[in-house]
Amino acid sequence: MAARAHGSKPKSNGNKNASVVSYDKASFESLDGSCASSESHIISPHPGSRELPPSRDERVDGWLRTTLRTEEPVQPAARASVTGGDLIAAAAAGDLEALRRASPSGVDEGNFDGRTCLHLAASNGRLDVVACLVDELGAATNVVDRWGGTPLDDAVRHSHAEVKEFLEGRGAVRGVSQPGEWDEGADLCDAAVKGDTSRLRRLAQQKQKGSNQADYDGRCALHLAACAGRLDVVKLLVEELGAALDVSDRWKGTPLDDAEREGQEHVAAYLLARGAPRGFRARGSSLARRSRGSLTDLPEELDDVEELDDVDVQVRVTEAWLAALRERKYVEKFDADAEDDASDAAMPLFKPGSVIAESVEFDVDSWEYDVIKLHEQTNGHSLAVVGARLLQRHSLIERCSLDTKVVQNFFAAVEANYGGNPYHNSQHAADVSVGVHLFLTEHGLMETRFSDPVACLAVILAGVVHDFAHPGTTNPHEVKAATKRHKAFGDSGVLEKFHVRAAFALMRDARLNILAPLDHAGYARARRTMVKAILATDLGRHMAYVERLNEMALVEGSRSHSNRVNSSKEQTWTSPLLDPEKCGRDLVAAVALKFADLGHACKRRNLHEEWTARITNEFWTLGERERHLGVAVSPLCDREKDIDVAKSQVGFFSFICLPFFAVVADLVDPDWQLLARLRQNLRYWQNKKNAERWLATAQLQGPLQRPVS
Numbered sequence: 173m174a175a176r177a178h179g180s181k182p183k184s185n186g187n188k189n190a191s192v193v194s195y196d197k198a199s200f201e202s203l204d205g206s207c208a209s210s211e212s213h214i215i216s217p218h219p220g221s222r223e224l225p226p227s228r229d230e231r232v233d234g235w236l237r238t239t240l241r242t243e244e245p246v247q248p249a250a251r252a253s254v255t256g257g258d259l260i261a262a263a264a265a266g267d268l269e270a271l272r273r274a275s276p277s278g279v280d281e282g283n284f285d286g287r288t289c290l291h292l293a294a295s296n297g298r299l300d301v302v303a304c305l306v307d308e309l310g311a312a313t314n315v316v317d318r319w320g321g322t323p324l325d326d327a328v329r330h331s332h333a334e335v336k337e338f339l340e341g342r343g344a345v346r347g348v349s350q351p352g353e354w355d356e357g358a359d360l361c362d363a364a365v366k367g368d369t370s371r372l373r374r375l376a377q378q379k380q381k382g383s384n385q386a387d388y389d390g391r392c393a394l395h396l397a398a399c400a401g402r403l404d405v406v407k408l409l410v411e412e413l414g415a416a417l418d419v420s421d422r423w424k425g426t427p428l429d430d431a432e433r434e435g436q437e438h439v440a441a442y443l444l445a446r447g448a449p450r451g452f453r454a455r456g457s458s459l460a461r462r463s464r465g466s467l468t469d470l471p472e473e474l475d476d477v478e479e480l481d482d483v484d485v486q487v488r489v490t491e492a493w494l495a496a497l498r499e500r501k502y503v504e505k506f507d508a509d510a511e512d513d514a515s516d517a518a519m520p521l522f523k524p525g526s527v528i529a530e531s532v533e534f535d536v537d538s539w540e541y542d543v544i545k546l547h548e549q550t551n552g553h554s555l556a557v558v559g560a561r562l563l564q565r566h567s568l569i570e571r572c573s574l575d576t577k578v579v580q581n582f583f584a585a586v587e588a589n590y591g592g593n594p595y596h597n598s599q600h601a602a603d604v605s606v607g608v609h610l611f612l613t614e615h616g617l618m619e620t621r622f623s624d625p626v627a628c629l630a631v632i633l634a635g636v637v638h639d640f641a642h643p644g645t646t647n648p649h650e651v652k653a654a655t656k657r658h659k660a661f662g663d664s665g666v667l668e669k670f671h672v673r674a675a676f677a678l679m680r681d682a683r684l685n686i687l688a689p690l691d692h693a694g695y696a697r698a699r700r701t702m703v704k705a706i707l708a709t710d711l712g713r714h715m716a717y718v719e720r721l722n723e724m725a726l727v728e729g730s731r732s733h734s735n736r737v738n739s740s741k742e743q744t745w746t747s748p749l750l751d752p753e754k755c756g757r758d759l760v761a762a763v764a765l766k767f768a769d770l771g772h773a774c775k776r777r778n779l780h781e782e783w784t785a786r787i788t789n790e791f792w793t794l795g796e797r798e799r800h801l802g803v804a805v806s807p808l809c810d811r812e813k814d815i816d817v818a819k820s821q822v823g824f825f826s827f828i829c830l831p832f833f834a835v836v837a838d839l840v841d842p843d844w845q846l847l848a849r850l851r852q853n854l855r856y857w858q859n860k861k862n863a864e865r866w867l868a869t870a871q872l873q874g875p876l877q878r879p880v881s
């Protein structure tokens with residue numbers, strides 16, 4: 173079975189590169205100068221739509237290199253496949269007429285995940301669409317997506333029996349990455365990690381194997397709950413839902429192995445007390461385990477052979493998927509609280525902060541908020557004011573039983589240690605915190621998804637500390653200059669990990685530990701949300717988020733919904749972000765924080781210009797430091813050469829902001845005003861006169877000032 177799938181490469185992959193838009197110079201140049209029809213240059217939120225992304229030039233490459241990658245210019249190829257995209261959208265929307273109109277030649281082409289029309293139609297359980305694709309358009313039934321899944325896998329996973337029968341009748345087979353039914357338990361595992369007990373109970377009833385239904389790695393809810401140290405969930409699974417204690421995942425690990433490996437001592441003690449066994453390959457100490465039970469006589473060679481087999485299958489079958497898994501584990505393993513020599517050495521010496529006495533009025537519920545003005549009015553205490561105001565706004569002092577004095581000390585200390593950079597300073601943190609709050613409240617997400625006070629507190633604090641103690645550098649610089657931080661946190665997300673760890677190091681001081689009143693589970697939950705959201709602000713992972721959201725929008729976005737409405741009169745559209753079944757809360761938090769972090773791009777003009785001047789100055793300062801250090805000056809950081817601010821901004825908008833804002837709008841509000849504001853600001857930078865004014869100002873000596881018009 174493995175050999176077959178290995179031999180039959182995904183058909184979509186072969187076509188993928190060919191179908192990608194090529195970025196020609198002419199289309200980039202049309203971005204410059206007047207911009208009568210700038211809308212047509214905007215990257216569509218839907219991969220595969222006819223709107224072509226703008227071209228790139230070296231300046232844009234510079235932007236991407238500085239912000240996205242350490243080396244190598246980014247390949248835009250992975251982003252959008254154009255041919256076949258309309259078919260995919262039509263299939264997702266169940267629009268048979270559009271399907272029949274389309275040319276069948278692209279019917280087997282996949283999107284960025286190698287998923288074809290047939291995958292989508294099978295996932296959605298649209299038998300009519302599936303039949304049309306297979307019988308009329310000749311769609312191949314056994315194309316595999318990037319996780320190795322076939323359309324039949326999708327039909328099975330989503331319990332669409334008729335589609336399953338139909339596909340099997342046409343000779344469809346399951347993909348190699350999904351032998352049997354072991355992919356069925358992924359949602360159980362998810363509920364276990366999230367501690368969503370009602371969903372767990374419901375899913376356990378629905379699954380063939382109850383709470384023992386395993387996911388694609390043979391991992392059950394109990395494995396995940398044990399890993400996450402969720403004793404409450406572990407108890408529920410074992411005592412109420414009858415979870416087996418001896419079930420092994422594909423690496424032959426039991427839940428007890430997981431609890432021990434992750435240092436979840438209370439869970440391990442509980443499992444041991446219930447007689448849970450260790451697994452076959454736990455902790456790499458197979459000798460110790462040999463003395464136990466039935467494994468006593470197993471010859472060592474057999475162990476090795478099995479190991480090899482496993483590796484072989486993994487590599488062959490789902491390389492891309494495993495890469496994603498590693499990334500996921502990497503993130504989950506990142507411990508905000510850890511104390512270790514390398515990261516302690518990377519921590520700054522924290523200064524004491526001074527608590528401000530007077531309270532200042534500041535409207536956190538208007539998009540017209542001006543943090544820079546507030547900073548002036550309060551002699552540099554914008555973050556302390558905003559932090560306190562946001563906690564008050566959501567009654568978090570009462571709801572989380574926080575200590576008022578500690579709260580004040582905490583905000584004062586965070587503010588005092590933020591770092592005096594032109595851009596990444598406490599004003600930016602205040603700005604982003606308000607942005608997170610506004611995004612979530614404006615779209616009804618705060619009351620639906622963050623009604624839990626701990627989650628609400630966590631997402632606000634994530635905004636507050638997301639750039640904590642920022643050294644005024646970039647991730648590529650950290651790697652290039654081999655800083656202490658790079659030594660402590662490795663190659664990816666250096667700064668983001670540093671911000672989180674530094675914030676939690678600050679909280680080791682009991683007088684500053686704002687989270688101290690939370691119970692163990694609440695603390696763990698808050699920490700997890702903060703870590704995930706802050707790590708998501710790494711622009712190196714930006715496109716991954718954009719792709720993930722685009723995939724959601726393809727099925728659940730307002731545009732795809734309105735297509736469906738035309739044909740079948742469905743009820744009114746609601747944002748998938750409001751629905752826990754469609755979008756996890758951590759992803760909502762990440763979207764909110766990422767939005768707020770890029771938020772100055774859709775602020776009113778003078779504020780946006782001010783933040784632009786600030787980031788430019790921060791880059792130039794970094795360039796000077798790099799020259800002193802004798803390392804290569806980062807792209808966009810050369811005070812002499814990188815002075816075309818408008819051009820840099822066009823790149824930033826086109827490749828970072830617009831793809832993200834457009835898909836977020838499609839997911840939360842198709843008439844989102846801020847998207848219009850973002851486009852206005854892009855037009856401003858595309859305007860030749862404005863570009864020239866900025867260039868002239870940048871040519872003057874000293875720090876860049878916003879040109880006065």
Ligand SMILES: [Zn+2]
Binds near residue numbers: 600604638639709769
């Ligand atoms: Zn930031």
